[in-house]
Amino acid sequence: MEATKAPLASAPRPWQAGPMRAPLALCLTLSALPGHAQDQVLSLEAFERLVTGQTFYFQSEGRDYGAEDYRDGRRVRWSFLDGECLEGEYYAEGPLICFSYEEFPGPQCWEFRLRGGRLVGLFEGDPGNTVLIESGRRDEPLYCLGPEVGV
Numbered sequence: 001m002e003a004t005k006a007p008l009a010s011a012p013r014p015w016q017a018g019p020m021r022a023p024l025a026l027c028l029t030l031s032a033l034p035g036h037a038q039d040q041v042l043s044l045e046a047f048e049r050l051v052t053g054q055t056f057y058f059q060s061e062g063r064d065y066g067a068e069d070y071r072d073g074r075r076v077r078w079s080f081l082d083g084e085c086l087e088g089e090y091y092a093e094g095p096l097i098c099f100s101y102e103e104f105p106g107p108q109c110w111e112f113r114l115r116g117g118r119l120v121g122l123f124e125g126d127p128g129n130t131v132l133i134e135s136g137r138r139d140e141p142l143y144c145l146g147p148e149v150g151v
Contacts, residue, residue, distance in 0.1 A: 039113040039120070044092035047112050048074065055142055056119060058132040065132060069141045077142050085144035096124055 042050065051070035058065045066080045070090075076099060079085045088101035098107040110121040115133075123130035 039115045041095070042097075042112045042114065043095075044097055047097055050114075050119070053139065055138045055140060056134055057136040057138075058121070059135040060130065060132050064135070067142055071141075077144065079142050079144065083143065083145035085142055 048070075052072060053070070055067055055069040057067045064081060066078060068076050068078045070076055074090050076088050076090055077085045078088065078099075078101065086101040086103055088099055090097055090099045092098070093107065093109055095111065096109040097112055098109040100107050109124045110132075111124060113120045113122070119134040121130075121132040123132075
């Protein structure tokens with residue numbers, strides 16, 4: 001018997017999968033820290049210069065969350081570190097940097113900042129105030145197993 005997948009419209013988006021919603025108290029605490037006022041908000045061009053050719057690893061609420069490699073032409077590949085990857089691209093929408101992935105409808109827009117030399121992403125339009133914090137970066141691309149193979 002062949003397994004069926006949930007329709008894309010009901011599939012969780014990358015920021016919804018797993019336990020990663022930051023409580024409002026954490027976000028308010030982060031915004032009250034002295035360094036927050038001195039964060040450097042990145043334009044699309046500054047973001048592109050920083051990330052191209054690198055793979056960034058992110059944490060949320062102190063736990064590993066995922067990684068994304070940034071390639072030429074504003075192409076990206078995201079993984080929850082489970083061997084599966086989503087292909088996409090990023091672009092500017094006003095002051096935000098938005099990501100569009102092939103398997104997910106609609107854009108996902110973030111404000112990116114540099115805080116203490118680390119990349120911090122603040123998700124826009126999320127009542128949980130999702131915050132992703134860079135936990136590392138490498139020159140190597142993500143390891144992806146490829147699409148699922150069903151029986």
